[in-house]
């Protein structure tokens with residue numbers, strides 16, 4: 696990914712969610728306040744082109760048709776965003792109900808989960824880590840929304856800086872507390888060995904019983920999608936079949952606890968949950 700530039704894919708996920716909210720019954724299915732908060736974060740981000748005009752256009756039916764065409768080219772890279780926002784929120788809320796007291800979202804982009812849940816859970820600390828440029832753009836929106844006291848944004852390139860280092864330098868993360876981690880739309884931008892070393896790092900920062908909910912790209916024969924991603928400067932770097940995840944993460948300190956995700960509605964990115972052993 697290009698250094699010093701706001702992640703184009705992070706912007707695209709948030710914008711896609713806004714358009715999804717005007718398709719069929721999606722507005723009711725998406726987590727409460729997700730759409731409005733995403734819109735305000737995008738407007739405050741300062742990302743070129745992400746102004747009121749684009750927000751208005753994003754809610755038009757013709758834009759729905761544009762995304763429907765794109766969804767055929769890149770299955771799961773539009774409606775799949777909605778499914779995975781619902782899935783991740785369910786994972787985090789059930790982990791909190793079971794005692795998690797820290798939430799860490801890796802490669803957070805313009806995701807609104809921490810911002811929306813932090814005010815409801817004053818006894819839980821919410822952390823986000825992202826590339827510095829994207830983190831700074833997001834911080835403008837978080838400040839405009841009102842920074843929750845229990846939400847912490849950490850700017851770090853996880854390809855270059857160890858997660859344990861980024862967290863210990865910030866000083867507010869406690870590895871002894873039960874935690875739930877989220878890596879949504881991140882692993883596909885890291886190489887296989889980077890995914891495994893990030894998981895190993897995450898294990899070193901968490902106590903047994905903690906969970907990580909993540910998405911992973913599955914192998915796909917189509918050539919057009921990787922080409923588009925290379926053109927936007929955020930090429931796909933890793934892929935693994937859901938069936939192969941137990942072996943893929945072996946030795947990282949995590950073990951799979953979710954079933955194989957065979958849902959075609961999730962497209963080229965599938966969902967999984969692992970537990971810290």
Ligand SMILES: C[S@@+](CC[C@H](N)C(=O)[O-])C[C@H]1O[C@@H](n2cnc3c(N)ncnc32)[C@H](O)[C@@H]1O
Nearest residue numbers: 702704705802803804825826852853854879880
């Ligand atoms: C497709 S976006 C997903 C954003 C968000 N998780 C979501 O699903 O709405 C990928 C995110 O991963 C972040 N990312 C990619 N490589 C990273 C790295 N090496 N270190 C930190 N963040 C990274 C990008 O900045 C971007 O925010």
